[in-house]
Amino acid sequence: MRTYPTVPGRGHNSERARQERLAYLKLQGYHLEAIAEGTLGELHFQHKIEAAIGTVEIPVGLAGPLLFQEGEEWVYAPMATLEGALLASVNRGAKALSLSGGVAAEVHRQRMVRCPMVLFPGAGEAARFATWAVAQLDGLRQKAEAQSNHARLLSMEPVAIERSAHLRFVYTTGDASGQNMTTACTWYAMKWLMGKASKAGFEPEQWVIEGNGSSDKKLSAYAQESGRGIAVTARALLSSEVLAKVLRVKAPALLDCMQYSKELARKDGMWGYNINAANAIAGVFAATGQDLGSLHESSGAFFDLEEVEDGVLASLYLPNLVTGTVGGGTMLPKQQEALALMGCNGAGHAHRFARLIAGFALGLELSTLSAIVGGQFAAVHERMGRNKPVNWLVxxxxxxxxxxxxxxxxxxxxxxxxxxxxxxxxxxxxxxxxxxxxxxxxxxxxxxxxxxxxxxxxxxxxxxxxxxxxxxxxxxxxxxxxxxxxxxxxxxxxxxxxxxxxxxxxxxxxxxxxxxxxxxxxxxxxxxxxxxxxxxxxxxxxxxxxxxxxxxxxxxxxxxxxxxxxxxxxxxxxxxxxxxxxxxxxxxxxxxxxxxxxxxxxxxxxxxxxxxxxxxxxxxxxxxxxxxxxxxxxxxxxxxxxxxxxxxxxxxxxxxxxxxxxxxxxxxxxxxxxxxxxxxxxxxxxxxxxxxxxxxxxxxxxxxxxxxxxxxxxxxxxxxxxxxxxxxxxxxxxxxxxxxxxxxxxxxxxxxxxxxxxxxxxxxxxxxxxx
Known part of the structure; x- marks a missing residue:
């Protein structure tokens, strides 16, 4: 068997351990001076990352102002990105939405799911166990909620497949996104349940905390229909005047192109329908300390335009926006500032945060689609007129x-x-x-x-x-x-x-x-x-x-x-x-x-x-x-x-x-x-x-x-x-x-x-x- 190299300071995130890791890497020929520099110290690394060596920076741009109809409020959002022209497009959309009277956004539900899997020798026992487990909901709720001040167990939904029983624990999680919270709650509830199952005569071969039924960090029909994270819709009426003046497009052309692009999307099996909502969501996620692994499921968006008198009704539905305003990376100092810019730092702001993300993402959708339809999307390829590199001044x-x-x-x-x-x-x-x-x-x-x-x-x-x-x-x-x-x-x-x-x-x-x-x-x-x-x-x-x-x-x-x-x-x-x-x-x-x-x-x-x-x-x-x-x-x-x-x-x-x-x-x-x-x-x-x-x-x-x-x-x-x-x-x-x-x-x-x-x-x- 090969000898596995030992990196110094394993299991420690002190400044001394970090410097030891950097020195070790330098001996291996790696120079990480830029990554090693930064404003975060060892206290910021605790419980956020392991084996820390430093930080990387992403430029943060300002999106907004965007007028929200609720309270007639002008709002802003920070977006961290390395994609040129993204903020310009978001802001063009924000201007169009604002001049049309602003955005209205509504939160429909918040859910977080954890789905343990229990394996039995045969399909019959798995099905009986699934039916029996439903009757234990009160006890499961008591054990699960005892582990958190914020998690509330709404339901436990069993699914039996051959010799496996999957138990979907469905929670609300307050202002936290809740993945870690619900994992801990479900773990203790399952330990209680399995002890009681043994006394009831069930003899499972094994059980695991997650059998992939929660759609954690994945897109699925279940998550779309039943919800995971926050489900939110943003809507706005855009007049023909604003479409022409700001977005440089006419309503009939916009609707016509969208209709047939949707047809092809359905034919290709595209999940949902949107233009590039992920760009706006990713920008806010990176700036505010969200779990970037949840970006994939959070970006499964449904963008729609409906013809109305003298304009269009635009809407964006995000069924699985996995976000939080407390816990995790949201507690870091710059991420706190970013959330404060949106008026969303701390408890009590999870729904507002979701509404703002949906509003800015709707602006980007409109701007990008209009750019495509209006012919502005494909920038002219600029030929420099040379066959060899120029020795530019440095x-x-x-x-x-x-x-x-x-x-x-x-x-x-x-x-x-x-x-x-x-x-x-x-x-x-x-x-x-x-x-x-x-x-x-x-x-x-x-x-x-x-x-x-x-x-x-x-x-x-x-x-x-x-x-x-x-x-x-x-x-x-x-x-x-x-x-x-x-x-x-x-x-x-x-x-x-x-x-x-x-x-x-x-x-x-x-x-x-x-x-x-x-x-x-x-x-x-x-x-x-x-x-x-x-x-x-x-x-x-x-x-x-x-x-x-x-x-x-x-x-x-x-x-x-x-x-x-x-x-x-x-x-x-x-x-x-x-x-x-x-x-x-x-x-x-x-x-x-x-x-x-x-x-x-x-x-x-x-x-x-x-x-x-x-x-x-x-x-x-x-x-x-x-x-x-x-x-x-x-x-x-x-x-x-x-x-x-x-x-x-x-x-x-x-x-x-x-x-x-x-x-x-x-x-x-x-x-x-x-x-x-x-x-x-x-x-x-x-x-x-x-x-x-x-x-x-x-x-x-x-x-x-x-x-x-x-x-x-x-x-x-x-x-x-x-x-x-x-x-x-x-x-x-x-x-x-x-x-x-x-x-x-x-x-x-x-x-x-x-x-x-x-x-x-x-x-x-x-x-x-x-x-």
């Missing part, structure tokens, strides 16, 4: 030599050190967020502390930029979840938009603007472009938030006083004048001329989504106007009197700051284009003007911008061109915000779109005589 390279490569002349020679600085950042940009959906390489913002030979130190910001291709790929992925046609048009015409080449434009603009006297932008320190590595980086001065008067204020436009607004308009006017006089002669080839009519089908698709989101006729007209509408836009552009200039094209308080000394700082130039300067002005006003502004307020700032821009055209012609610029801004940028808001939640969208539409009305309504 974080370990972000050191002194890498930063020195950005600097020129004396600054490069004098740089002695460059270290990443632990400085919190204001947040992720929209383009970075888009590219992160499809990008695995290192991109983003990295603060550095620079040290020079003369003892001087300085802070700098390194920007590792995603390519235009990566931004467009992320945009297509987002669009696929909003409206499949939008993603298709991005595939066809995305290269004609301002996002194309965004990785090259910002560095080129910074270099060019250094030729201005006191340029209104961050100090440009240098950049790197290595096409073979897909490496595009810029290094600029760090803008300490404490030294800024106004910084990242897109949600607080009221902070900009009249003098501050004037400073912003003066600064961008200087850029427009400088570019018009200094850069037009072939400079900045990285920055294209904007021609939205060349991507008419794409912008019409954005307008269609915007029309659905806002209900404003402007978007419907643009979406339905057809080729003639976009040809007219091109003709109008050719008739404009205002000459082009370098336009920031994202000129709003998110990308514009004001230093305490009064100097303006405009950054994030990756969307820059050659266009008429009014494009920047109208975007700025849409962000900075108050909701419901008076026409005179807008005209006051437009005249100020006209004067500061040194315009070579009459005021009336300039103002007419501003109307065109506003329409173009609505079609190409505000439509993007409204479409993205379906998934991303841009809080400024309603205010900005409303202001831009009002600005268009003002400009279209002002006659030359009034001017």
């Amino acid at each position: 974080k370990a390279e972000l050191g002194t030599d890498f930063i020195r490569g950005h600097l020129a002349g004396d600054k490069a020679a004098q740089l002695e050190s460059a270290q990443l600085a632990a400085i919190p950042l204001a947040g992720e940009g929209i383009l970075s967020g888009l590219s992160a959906r499809v990008n695995r390489k290192l991109t983003g913002l990295f603060p550095f502390r620079l040290g020079y030979a003369n003892g001087r130190t300085a802070l700098a910001l390194l920007k590792l930029k995603p390519t235009g291709h990566e931004v467009l790929s992320g945009l297509r992925k987002m669009a696929r979840a909003i409206e499949p046609q939008l993603a298709d048009e991005l595939e066809r015409g995305g290269h004609l938009t301002e996002y194309e080449g965004c990785h090259l434009k910002e560095g080129a603009v910074y270099r060019a603007l250094q030729g201005m006297e006191c340029p209104p932008c961050p100090l440009w320190l240098g950049g790197l472009e290595e096409e073979a590595r897909e490496l595009y980086s810029i290094l600029i001065e760090w803008l300490p938030e404490g030294e800024m008067k106004l910084f990242n204020t897109e949600q607080e436009p009221w902070l900009w006083g009249a003098d501050d607004i004037a400073t912003a308009l003066d600064g961008i006017g200087r850029v427009h004048r400088f570019s018009r006089h200094q850069l037009m002669a072939g400079a900045l080839p990285e920055v294209p001329h904007f021609a939205p009519w060349s991507a008419a089908r794409l912008y019409a698709a954005f307008a269609a989504v915007a029309a659905q989101e806002s209900g404003h006729p402007f978007w419907a007209g643009a979406a339905e106007g057809g080729p003639a509408y976009w040809r007219s836009l091109e003709v109008r552009r050719q008739q404009l009197a205002t000459p082009k200039a370098l336009v920031h094209n994202d000129f709003n308080p998110r990308n514009v700051a004001l230093r305490r000394d009064g100097r303006l700082c405009i950054y994030d130039w990756e969307l820059a284009m050659w266009n008429i300067p009014q494009r920047d002005i109208v975007e700025w006003l849409s962000f900075i003007l108050p909701t419901g502004f008076k026409p005179g307020e807008a005209l006051q700032w437009l005249r100020h911008a006209y004067a500061m821009g040194g315009q070579p055209v009459p005021w009336a012609a300039w103002l007419k061109d501003a109307g065109y610029a506003t329409e173009e801004y609505l079609l190409t940028r505000v439509s993007f915000y409204l479409s993205g808001n379906v998934l991303a939640d841009y809080p400024f969208v309603e205010r900005v779109s409303g202001n831009a539409l009002r600005l268009l009305e003002v400009l279209n309504g002002v006659s030359k005589e009034a001017l």
Whole structure:
């Protein structure tokens, strides 16, 4: 016989025993440093696990808010998962359910089953024993319930099969899931029963605590019909409007596809019918300390849609949800927090917990089925266009030599050190967020502390930029979840938009603007472009938030006083004048001329989504106007009197700051284009003007911008061109915000779109005589 290796500390869960096991594994050549780290100590391991060596982490995301009809309550749920897009889908479903009036959920029963098996020499004795055992229910109940403060024995249901008798003990277990509880209760009840059986003349060959009749951690017809765990149903009415606006699908298509998918499911013998309820249930289970072995039976769900007037009635029935809010893994600290987030920690919450799980799982069912029916489920396969791996930059390279490569002349020679600085950042940009959906390489913002030979130190910001291709790929992925046609048009015409080449434009603009006297932008320190590595980086001065008067204020436009607004308009006017006089002669080839009519089908698709989101006729007209509408836009552009200039094209308080000394700082130039300067002005006003502004307020700032821009055209012609610029801004940028808001939640969208539409009305309504 082989010698069995002995692992140290067997039977012990002390910290010393854990360290001994880790040391033993290290001697065997296994390195588990990451698993060994964690916040759980030996007290947390007791009675939860044996032979502990550490922990693993699963990211936890937030599902919700979801409106529950009972109490008109907004609820949340934590979900632990490693599956990308799961939480986004749950939350899309939650939004649809909530906007339809919320979810109602009902618990039908709670049962936990343990099923001992008794074997006899013959079938006759097994059948007689089964009949006799039923008469002992009162004694069985007394013995079983004596072992627990929570278990209540509802019934004992015998099943005789040949020479075996199976005794199904059916309990309620309070707020615990109850598997261990009912095992102990049944064990003591059976010991009593077998003693009494012997006196009654029965001579069994043996008995075991479980003969597989309880369906423990398994699906079965018995469990479905009779129940094991909590049986719960969640229901909601969804209007046709919500189906179209949030889930991007129409009720007839949803019902039709579901009918025939159910037919095939029945033909294939599928257990129950659902789309992917297990994903939501598993996420909550892992976050709240449930028995993961019970996930299989708990996910045997029945999803149904019923046609009603102007919508559908959606329901999800979970007959075997094996959950608890006390005992087991629910007592660990993080799991306690997760249950508390749901309002379900501790006794008295088992039914609420089941209702919430069913509600969020219903949201996922609706979202996923709608994505399948609406064509959003199969994301476009993104080809990277390469036959060999790219040597992408890694974080370990972000050191002194890498930063020195950005600097020129004396600054490069004098740089002695460059270290990443632990400085919190204001947040992720929209383009970075888009590219992160499809990008695995290192991109983003990295603060550095620079040290020079003369003892001087300085802070700098390194920007590792995603390519235009990566931004467009992320945009297509987002669009696929909003409206499949939008993603298709991005595939066809995305290269004609301002996002194309965004990785090259910002560095080129910074270099060019250094030729201005006191340029209104961050100090440009240098950049790197290595096409073979897909490496595009810029290094600029760090803008300490404490030294800024106004910084990242897109949600607080009221902070900009009249003098501050004037400073912003003066600064961008200087850029427009400088570019018009200094850069037009072939400079900045990285920055294209904007021609939205060349991507008419794409912008019409954005307008269609915007029309659905806002209900404003402007978007419907643009979406339905057809080729003639976009040809007219091109003709109008050719008739404009205002000459082009370098336009920031994202000129709003998110990308514009004001230093305490009064100097303006405009950054994030990756969307820059050659266009008429009014494009920047109208975007700025849409962000900075108050909701419901008076026409005179807008005209006051437009005249100020006209004067500061040194315009070579009459005021009336300039103002007419501003109307065109506003329409173009609505079609190409505000439509993007409204479409993205379906998934991303841009809080400024309603205010900005409303202001831009009002600005268009003002400009279209002002006659030359009034001017």
